[in-house]
Amino acid sequence: MAPPVLLDQLLRERTAALLQSATDYRRYAHHLSSRLHHLRKTLKVRRRIPAKAGKSTSTAPADATATKYKPYVPTETELSSDKRFAGILLLAAERAWAHAMETKATMENNVAGAPERKQHILSRLAKARKHGAVLEAILLNPDSATNSFTDYEILQVVTYNALLAATGDIESRNYEKAVASYALAYTGLSGLVLALATPDASDDDNDMADLYSDLISSTVEPALKFSAIQIDSSSRSIAVLALAHKHLPTSPVDKLVLSIAKDETKAKELLSGKSDSADALSTMPTIQWRSHTAQLRDATVAAAIVAARAADETLFSEILFPSGHATKKLSLRDQALGFDFALLAWQDAVDAVHDAITEVTNSSINEPQKRVQELYVVSTYANYSLISRRIARDNVLVLQLRSALSKKQKKASTTRSVVNKSVASKVRAITGIYDTILQSIAQITELPGVAADEALSNALSSLQKYYTSLRLAMVASGFPQASVDASTYWKKAVDEVNSVDEIALNLDHIEDDDNAKILFNVDVPGSRKLLTAVADASQSHFEQAKISEEAKFEAEQNKGSQPFVIDTLTSAAMWVDKRTGKTKFVDLERLVDLEKFANLTPVPAKPVFFDTAFNFIGYEDGIEQEATAAAAASAGEPARGRGEAEISAPAQQEEKKTGWFWSR
Structure with missing residues (x-):
């Protein structure tokens, strides 16, 4: 059936x-x-x-x-x-x-x-x-x-009928009846969820519980709160559970919920209208964010913040600041996963504040400006806490990837082609996380009230420079150490980390809370020292590589010929012994090793070379005339004048040119 x-x-x-x-x-x-x-x-x-029974007759009344x-x-x-x-x-x-x-x-x-x-x-x-x-x-x-x-099936019928009645009442704008019908529907649907959402529930029951929960959050809760506010504007600060208990009409729904609920404690909290979330306003009446104090007036927002702070207790005690007597240290992967509950809780708080601001803004009831300002302070507090924990989680992810990157780099010598690709992927992943951190810091600077806080703005600016230097260093590590790109990026990283103001990052004397410990807990001196050392080493490798490239280029240009001594002295005073393969320096005081030529006999020069050199020696005019006069006097000939010498010179030169090489 x-x-x-x-x-x-x-x-x-x-x-x-x-x-x-x-x-x-x-x-x-x-x-x-x-x-x-x-x-x-x-x-x-x-x-x-x-x-x-029977057929109607013609004499019957008209309404028959x-x-x-x-x-x-x-x-x-x-x-x-x-x-x-x-x-x-x-x-x-x-x-x-x-x-x-x-x-x-x-x-x-x-x-x-x-x-x-x-x-x-x-x-x-x-x-x-x-x-x-x-x-x-x-x-x-x-x-x-x-x-x-069964009681479960009867409760379904009662809840469905309450939903139909509430829809009709709110369409006719009868808010007093509508709030009672929605209170009944809220209690019935919550009881159905308690009957299905159990640890040993089947997949079908869990899916049905999700449908009931979606109906509560999307339809019943907003309509219940809207109807209650239309009756009394002070109902805005009351939790939905308390509103449902306050306006719940007399109905057998209480007995039905108690009979089908698997958790009796939660069922009593539902029917009594008292729970941890409903009492959140009394637990946390105000919010303190730096120099601003805001009063919590919305029970939903207060409950969300209380739940987020409860999730923070586990986060701080087990992951961020573990106690010294911890029996087991969590791995980096487990630490990153441990942030999920806190991030989800703070995201719920942010959504609750956003819904409260939207509700106040769109409400037909004029709310005081002070209430709107308080909600914006709470919104800044919730977003600031959420982004701080997100940045802390990203830092844990960076540590995890850096650990994997160091292992990959150690294997680069054995499997170079495979590991290089893996190293490049890890470098891109870490760089992407640093980009996310920088975007998160930019989101904090855009929150309401942050721009007017000079101390916090300066701290965020220095923090942005710090993470920018780490990002540039990671990009530089992706290039070969001796390349010009690596040297340039390392220099930029050092310039960024040197511009960080450490005094601005120290907000302990202004704000002693968990957010400052998470967000500004950075080691600027250690990072500056490390980046400077790596940048200097990269610059040294780059210069040596540049010298080697220049020497290689000159060797290619002068291939087959010995370099000049002057070039050897100005480029690099060293040479490589081809027999041993070792590099030796040139003894500049003894450029020629005469011991190598001790057993060699010099080759005598041929006379023809001297004759050729003699023929190419030129003299000035005065010296040539004196030599001619001296030769004539020794021969007993009278000296000639200047004109005669000039006339007879061409004839003599012409006579000498004839067979001048072979006549000797």
């Missing part, structure tokens, strides 16, 4: 139908009509039954023909024998609700005929509520014989 059609099946069908537009609601209504027709056919019941038939209603006996008879009423109620939502969606797009359509919506919702009320009355009747329905 198929299971009965109850709230769980209707919620699944709503989710599967993806109800967003009027066309979706119309299609969903047609689907419900088809299901209702097949169910009636299966159970062999008619849509209408005769109002009276109008009440000739009446809608079919399952009896207690039928419901006891087969639970599927309840689906006839619930499917009819769901179909009427779908028709109402279709008309509402159409009215939002077309304002024409709004009063008639509004009346049609209210009539459809009233019809849906009527079907649900009939079934609820039968099931809650103490004298009823429908013992086949």
Whole structure:
């Protein structure tokens, strides 16, 4: 036998139908009509039954023909024998609700005929509520014989009928009835979640519990708070659980929740309206962020911050600042995973504050400016805490990747082609994390109130320079150590870390809280010393590589010839012994080793070389005339004048040129 059609099946069908537009609601209504027709056919019941036995006569009253038939209603006996008879009423109620939502969606797009359509919506919702009320009355009747329905199934019917009633009340703007109906629906849905969300629950039960929880958070809680605020504006600071308990009408829902809940403690908290989150306002009345103090007026925001601080206790005691007597040290991977709960809790706090600000801004009730300013202070506090823990988590991830990177670099000599790719991927990953940290710091600077805080702004500016230097150093490590890119990036990293103001980073005397310990707990002197040493080593390697490249270039240019002594002295006073392969320095005081030439005999020069050199020796005019006069005097010839010498010189030169080389 198929299971009965109850709230769980209707919620699944709503989710599967993806109800967003009027066309979706119309299609969903047609689907419900088809299901209702097949169910009636299966159970062999008619849509209408005769109002009276026998046929009506012509002499009957005028209204007798109008009440000739009446809608079919399952009896207690039928419901006891087969639970599927309840689906006839619930499917009819769901179909009427779908028709109402279709008309509402159409009215939002077309304002024409709004009063008639509004009346049609209210009539459809009233019809849906009527079907649900009939079934609820039968099931809650103490004298009823429908013992086949369990408390869980009865609570589904009561909760569904409360949802239909609340929808009709809020459409008619009857907020007093709407807040009571939503309080009943909130209690019923929370009880259903407590019955399903257990440690040993099946996947189907967990999925159904998620559907109930989504319905609570997306529809019931906002509508309950809205209706309560319309009645009393002071209800804004009351938790939803306390509001539901305050406006809960007299109903057997309490007994049903206690009977089906697996956790009796949580069930009593639900029905009493008191829990840790509901008492958060008394636990944390104010928020202190640096020099600003804000009063918490919203119970939801207070509960979220209390939960986030509770998650911080585990984070600080086990991961960030573990005690000295810890039995086991967590690995870097476990430390990174340990941030998840705190990050999720602070994200919930940020969302709660954002919703509170949106609600106050869009509310028709004029809120004082002081309340809005307090909410912005709380928003800055929550975002500041969230981003600080995110940066701390990113630092743990960097340590984890650096550890893996060092292992990969050690294997670079054995498997160079594979490891180089892995090293490059690790360098890119670490650089990306540093980019994320810099973006997070930029988000902090954009928070309300941070720009006006000079001390905090200076600290964030120095922190940004510090992480920028680490990012540049990581980029430099991705290049070969002797390359010009590595030397340039290392120099930029040193310049950035030297510009960090260590005094600005010390905010302990201004703010002694956990956020400052997490965010500004950096080792600037150690990083400066390390980066400077690595930058100097990289510059030295670069210069040596440059000298080697120049020597190699000159060797290629002068290939096959010996270099000049002057070039050897100015470039590098060293040479390599080809026999031993060792580098030796040149003895500049003994450029020529004469011992190597001790057993060699010099080669005598041939006379023809001297004759050739003599013929190319030139003299000045005066010296040549004196030599000619001296030769004439020795021969007994009279001296000639200047003119005669000039006349006879060409003849003599012409006579000497003839066979001047072979005549000697």
